Amino acid sequence: MDLRRLILALTIASALISLANTLYASYQVQRQQLIDAALERNHAYATKLAASTEDFFDSVMQQLGYAALVVAGNFNDKRFLAAETERLFLQTDSFNSIAIINSRAEVLATSPQSLNLVGMQLQTLGATQSISSRRPLISQPYLSTAGNLVVFISHPVNDAHGNYLGAIAGTIYLKHENFLNRLLASHFYEDGSYLYVVDQHRRLIYHPLNERVGTTVQGNPAIDEVIAGISGKKQIVNSQHIEMLAGYATVPASGWGIVAQRPREATLAALDALMLQVLLNSLPAAAISLLFIWWCARQIARPLKQLASGARTMDQPETAEEIQRVHSWYYESSELKKAMLLGIGLLQKNINRLRHDAHTDPLTGLGNRRTLDQALQTWERENTPFSVMSVDVDHFKRVNDTYGHEAGDRVLQQLARHMRECARERDVFCRVGGEEFLILLPRTAPDVAQQVAQRLRLLIEQADMAPASHVTISVGIAHWPGSTPDLARVLKTADEMLYQAKRLGRNRVEVHAAVLAQP
Template sequence: MVSNITLSYFFRVNLRRLILFLALLSALVIQFNTFYASYSVQRQLLIDNTLASNRAYASKLADSIDQFLQSTQQQLAYSASLLTAKFGDAELLMAEAERLRLQTNSFNSVVFVDANGKVVATSPDTLSILGKKLDSPGANEALNVRRPVISAPYISVAGNLLVFISHPVTDSAGRYLGYIGGTVYLKQKSILNKLLGEHYYHDGSYLYVVDQSRRLLYHPDASRVGEEVGPNLVIDAVLRGETGDMRINNSQGIDLLAGYAIVPMTHWGVVAQRPTQATLAPISGLMSSMLLNTLPLAILTLLFIWWFANMIASPLRELADSAQEMDHPATAERIQKVHSWYFESSEIKRAMLIGFKLLHYKINKLLLDVQTDPLTGLHNRRGLDLALDLMQSTRRNFAVVSLDIDNFKSVNDTYGHDAGDEVLQSLAKIMQNVSRDEDVVCRIGGEEFLILLPSVGSKVAEEVAERLRRQVEQTRFGPVGQLTISLGVAQWSQDLGDVEAVLKVADNMLYKAKRNGRNRVVVAESSDCV
């Protein structure tokens, strides 16, 4: 007796300590969750800000490149307008080519070409192409289309990766005289190269430019300029003409935050990107500062919870005891009697009462849905299995009546499945009318039905089956008219073993009834059940 009292006392002490522990743990979890949420928000803000910054940076740079290209075309157009009447003056053309190359440093070289494709002036003169016919892709394009052109990047005869920008020269009558063209070397010093190269490249951040053939036109690693880039989601997007941002892993497996934009005139793609690791580097300092600032308050909060948990232990313990018996019908009354003297426990009590009602409602509904055939409202195969398990576990004898509708396929074929469904529903009602409350009436598939009759022998089961057969025979099923059923009866007792065997016997009797002419009841003999 003393031992039981001692155990009970320590059990209650342990329960109180458990409540204190859970309260403290809850405070710690809340603190951790707050810390983690702050970390997640700060981390996402850094990523989002970097993506937005890189997108804006790429867009601004794409606009700058576009403005530079427009400027070069305007320069060529102006020179072409000045030389309309003096295109045959070689000395003047040489002077203009030199001025264009040196005045703005926009071009690495400048050429004047006549209508036959022959170079009539060039700067610098070290190119050694004066009087020769140019046969580069850019020169041929300018000569053929006879309009302002910015060529796709290509490698010249001298091995330079360049872009050729040209403008036609015509006389006052509109007759084509030739064109003026300027080259921009992508691997050598130029305004374009300077425009891209002057931007920041710290903490792993960098930018690059690609053309429509995925060739690198600019890259901080000069050795990669001219290289064709393989599969890359950012390049795929920008070459579709999109402007945006994306988080990706590059070919070296580095996690990067990329912004991208398109150059309208040339459809080149500009990509600015920064390693995610570098973006998130400041977050450690931010979180350390946050932890130090919140730690004193967290400690005070934990001490307060420790003190106050002792005051709330009593009602919570009663509610916890009740929570262990939520499946008991009397639990609701027990919860109602708990003295919840403060708001929080009162709310928990109210929530438990609501939850208790909801739980039992959902359990009952779930059990009904799981075990019920939706068409007829009878038990389904799952409900049958549960009933069989119960009867076998309680070693309760029962009889089985297995039945189905004779020639039911012709009903569906003649009157349609809707009429067939109405027949099945009507038959289900008849079966329920001839059955007791404790009987288990099931639809196990199609037009096949089954009735379990607990504590009933073969004789009584046969009478039930015969009464059901007559009732069906005398019923008119709407437009279908008269129908009949065939039934098989078998009995299970404790010495027969597996209950599934008796279902097979009942099925065999059902098939025997059909072979013997249908619309009849066949009862299994004791030898059939062995």
């Protein structure tokens, strides 16, 4: 194969690979955009519906609270109680039934009266919780005596002296028509989306398929998070083994979780057809590109072919003239050499930078665990004794929570600077955790290390660690081989001393007793 055919084959292959890569990348980008948009849309809708449901519970609790004030002065007048329950039942369609019960959970009045519960003592979960708690309550869904899956919403009734008389309650039948049912059902279905609602026991309390209401769902990551009080969005495989794009939010008043989702297959259905159309539209441009590549390959190969032909006839007198006429428009070999030298120089620079980055903590500029391991290996090999100081910022989480993580980072940077000021240049400084540091002091006795630690502790205590004002540190000290001949164990011993300093009140230095006892 000559150079022209080789270049042509490689460039055509490159063009085809680039085209395929472009189409694939475009497909992946659009696919991810569709998924992200669907996740965001479902999360926004679930959040909005959760807020609407929360408003509904606030509204009905206000209705019950007002009614509780009204009936408190006439709690022994059964006709008045019956009229009030009827008014509350007919005023809105928020409840499927209304009941007033006394402190023994006996029904004094109901609406509708067809329930025939007056005089009965309720033993249902909602009634017993309401009587025992004596506070506004939204119960978890449960099966009533009539076999309905209900939510019991109650408000205590107290007399003018604050004495508990009973409660006024409204029940919502989750499988029946009511305002809450219509609120949850009034959302879009045309794009394949739907939603469902679960309680704290993973039980479906609303679902487009009414027969699934009341069933318990396991193995659904969205439900796991939403009943834990986490709102968010994610791709999941639901309990029916269908890939879904779910957004979810919690209803604080009831602890319910609302999940809005759409099958991923439905979301991506139109993308395949779109990519096929893109491919067909790209073919004419691809054909023109291939012709242009063929022409470029011919132009590139021509001078090299002429030079190769001249190389075969170098013993003939006319060869020099023929080579002279070759139109060579490439960079000369010296330019290639310069480029390679430049590339080698840049490569060495990058290697040195990578080596530095591999051994340095990017936030504080101190060493990392690679630096620590390298120093330990060297000192063990050379039998160099050393003291180790384990340093930790006291209540650092409070700094992050109060001032933010950016402020916490600045505190760590200032601490690193003060550590360098209190120690020697030959000492090894490492950041081994979020706010935990190690200082290795070669050929340093424990009492000297203790002095260094106390100096550092006082410096940090008195320093202005803006924006966090003042912070303190705790320090644990061990020595090798004084604390233990085991090199790995000496670091754990320093950590144990650090934890002892924490337990004894923080802002202190603790030294391993074994090394203090040595002469």
